[in-house]
Amino acid sequence: MYRENYINSLRAEMVDLVRTYLSPVALKYGYSDVPLETTIKWRPMVLILGNYSSGKSTLINEFLGVDIQAVGQAPTDDSFTIITFDENASEEDPIKTTEVRDGKFLLNDPEYPFEILKKHGHRFASHFRLKKVNSPFLRNLALIDTPGMLDSITERDRGYNYQDVIGDLAQLADLVLVLFDPHKAGTVREAHTSLRETISTRTFEDRVLFVLNRIDECASLADLLQVYGTLCWNLSQITGRKDIPTINLTYSLRAATAVQTRNPEATSFLYHLQNQRKMLKEAVLEAPQKRLDNLASFIETHSERLDHFLEALINYRTRLRKLRFRFWAAGVSASIIAGLLAIAGAATLDRFEHVSDPPVIGVGLIAFLLVTIFWGIFPKRLMERLFHRRQMRNIDLLIPLSSQTRKDSWQAVRGLVADYLVKSKGRFSLAEVRSEYHSIHRVWVEGTREVRTALNEIANLMKNGGEIEAEDAFDDENRA
Ligand SMILES: Nc1nc2c(ncn2[C@@H]2O[C@H](COP(=O)(O)OP(=O)(O)OP(=O)(O)O)[C@@H](O)[C@H]2O)c(=O)[nH]1
Ligand SMILES: [Mg+2]
Numbered sequence: 192m193y194r195e196n197y198i199n200s201l202r203a204e205m206v207d208l209v210r211t212y213l214s215p216v217a218l219k220y221g222y223s224d225v226p227l228e229t230t231i232k233w234r235p236m237v238l239i240l241g242n243y244s245s246g247k248s249t250l251i252n253e254f255l256g257v258d259i260q261a262v263g264q265a266p267t268d269d270s271f272t273i274i275t276f277d278e279n280a281s282e283e284d285p286i287k288t289t290e291v292r293d294g295k296f297l298l299n300d301p302e303y304p305f306e307i308l309k310k311h312g313h314r315f316a317s318h319f320r321l322k323k324v325n326s327p328f329l330r331n332l333a334l335i336d337t338p339g340m341l342d343s344i345t346e347r348d349r350g351y352n353y354q355d356v357i358g359d360l361a362q363l364a365d366l367v368l369v370l371f372d373p374h375k376a377g378t379v380r381e382a383h384t385s386l387r388e389t390i391s392t393r394t395f396e397d398r399v400l401f402v403l404n405r406i407d408e409c410a411s412l413a414d415l416l417q418v419y420g421t422l423c424w425n426l427s428q429i430t431g432r433k434d435i436p437t438i439n440l441t442y443s444l445r446a447a448t449a450v451q452t453r454n455p456e457a458t459s460f461l462y463h464l465q466n467q468r469k470m471l472k473e474a475v476l477e478a479p480q481k482r483l484d485n486l487a488s489f490i491e492t493h494s495e496r497l498d499h500f501l502e503a504l505i506n507y508r509t510r511l512r513k514l515r516f517r518f519w520a521a522g523v524s525a526s527i528i529a530g531l532l533a534i535a536g537a538a539t540l541d542r543f544e545h546v547s548d549p550p551v552i553g554v555g556l557i558a559f560l561l562v563t564i565f566w567g568i569f570p571k572r573l574m575e576r577l578f579h580r581r582q583m584r585n586i587d588l589l590i591p592l593s594s595q596t597r598k599d600s601w602q603a604v605r606g607l608v609a610d611y612l613v614k615s616k617g618r619f620s621l622a623e624v625r626s627e628y629h630s631i632h633r634v635w636v637e638g639t640r641e642v643r644t645a646l647n648e649i650a651n652l653m654k655n656g657g658e659i660e661a662e663d664a665f666d667d668e669n670r671a
Contacts, residue, residue: 194652195331198479201645205486206232208642212634213493216627220611222500222604225306230363231489233304234275235332235482237475238360241370243339246404249443250370251336254475255326257286260336269349270318271356273297273305275333277323286326294319308359314350332478335360358388365481366474367398372405373418397484400474401426402439407447412460415440439474440467480649487642492600494635499597500604501628503589507582507612508621511575518574522566526559533558579617583609 209228217223239247248260251274259274277289294316298309308315318338337357361367387395403422409415423435442461534555538545545551582589586609592598 194649195479197652198483198649199331201483201642201649202479202486205483205490205642208634208638209490209493212630212638213490213497216497216501216631217493219627220500220504220607221614222497222607227493229306230304231486233302233333235478236273236335236364236366237332237478238335238337238357238364238367239370240337240357240367241339241402241404242372242375245339245370245372245375246443246446247339247370248336249446250368250404250441251334253443253445254328254334254472255286255324256328257324257326259288259322259324259326269338270320270336271338271360272336273321273333274329274336275321275323276329277325280323280325282325282327284325286324288322288324290323292321292323293317297321304363307363308356311351311356311359315356318349318351328476332365332476334475335364354384361398365398365478365485366400368400368402368471368475370402370404371422373403373408373415374405396436397481399436400439400471401436402441402471405442405446406440406464407442407458407461409458411458415460439471440464441471442468483646483649487639487646490634490642491639494631494639495596495600496604497631498628498635499590499600500608501624501631503586503601503604503608504611504619504624505621505628506589507617508619508624510582511578511617512621514574514578518571522563522570525566526562529562530555530559575617579612582617583612 206228209231210226214223214226214228217227239251241247244264246262248262251260252258252262255274260272280289297303297305297319298316299306303321305319308319337360338353340353401422403419406415406418409418419438419440422438426438427435447458447461534551537551537554586605587601589608590597590601592601
């Protein structure tokens with residue numbers, strides 16, 4: 192309980208850090224259209240993907256301890272369902288769906304992080320919903336059940352872009368389970384592509400978990416090995432890598448009963464794989480901890496990018512200031528020369544006897560002022576326009592790109608910096624940018640260090656006996 196509270200309060204603090212320091216700057220400079228915390232403010236989420244009938248909904252029901260999602264052999268459910276905890280319902284009551292909210296409501300409610308899915312249109316909205324359930328499994332996380340993947344011809348008939356929706360949901364999720372079943376052990380190429388596109392390579396391995404489900408349907412251990420081998424081969428083809436990701440093995444106890452009673456001898460290997468089922472469940476329950484890691488990476492990435500964004504703006508203005516200084520130095524010299532020439536010219540006229548005559552000085556002053564004013568209008572504008580054009584042409588020279596990390600982070604913001612410079616025409620307050628830069632820099636250097644220290648503390652808490660608390664209704668049932 193102590194660990195759970197610590198995780199929750201740390202999560203709230205990290206979201207607050209983003210809201211207070213990063214979001215205002217991100218919105219002001221067009222780094223982001225929505226407050227940065229929009230996608231991270233809600234609970235940790237686990238996204239469950241896979242072919243149709245790979246057992247996604249059955250697995251979810253098993254986690255929850257009751258049949259909440261419809262299951263069936265044919266493609267059963269064509270909706271994306273967020274399944275979350277009902278804070279107001281009693282955990283003493285029998286587990287059930289206590290409330291359902293439809294997509295249109297969800298996509299517009301600022302309490303939830305799903306605004307970014309609005310762009311997928313009405314068809315998607317009508318296939319999106321939220322269910323509240325009083326299952327203790329959901330106390331600290333939400334699950335997302337998805338429609339099964341079909342062949343590519345039918346995908347087109349969905350009326351929204353399935354791949355893009357998956358990509359957006361994967362960005363919100365802290366853990367993505369990709370389910371296979373022994374019958375179709377390798378048909379998720381498209382899903383894999385959209386996951387690759389949206390989840391950064393750095394965190395991909397931590398966030399995506401491959402699961403071979405329904406293993407009870409393998410006729411024997413040899414059959415399971417054959418299926419496992421096929422899946423590994425297919426995955427290495429899809430990922431283009433020789434090292435094979437870890438594949439979790441699991442099955443539903445309830446669904447398996449019929450198969451096992453038919454052939455108890457052949458499926459005795461399942462007995463040795465019980466720990467795999469337990470490990471999968473524990474991995475899912477670790478989503479809140481994963482959220483902290485993801486939040487830490489989120490803060491690191493965005494504070495670093497914003498830091499470089501502002502550094503570029505500061506350098507732009509500092510260079511402009513230096514150039515202006517030189518420009519005015521030249522301008523004042525030109526005005527003085529013009530003033531002196533005017534005095535010399537006036538003095539040669541017969542009407543004046545001496546250069547110190549007030550009218551002669553007056554002529555000199557007028558010439559000085561006229562040249563200064565002229566200098567401050569036309570040449571200044573021309574100089575600034577040329578300066579702006581040159582900076583835009585050589586935008587990569589705005590900040591030093593001394594390391595690969597700086598190059599990567601600059602690559603992510605250079606277009607946005609260019610947009611801002613064009614939009615503002617380079618007119619913004621250097622003092623303001625400097626003070627914003629200092630606060631972002633502090634978040635980047637000190638904030639992220641503090642966050643990582645806190646994460647280490649949590650990891651130590653776990654090592655010293657943080658147990659998994661959720662009830663395993665079906666396991667208990669089975670034991671009985
Ligand atoms: N033997 C066995 N059957 C399973 C297992 N998991 C699911 N099933 C059965 O497989 C069928 C499909 O399961 P669902 O949970 O509906 O699969 P889904 O992935 O949610 O399917 P869609 O929602 O249509 O994409 C159902 O008839 C389940 O009873 C399992 O581990 N073992
Ligand atoms: Mg389903």
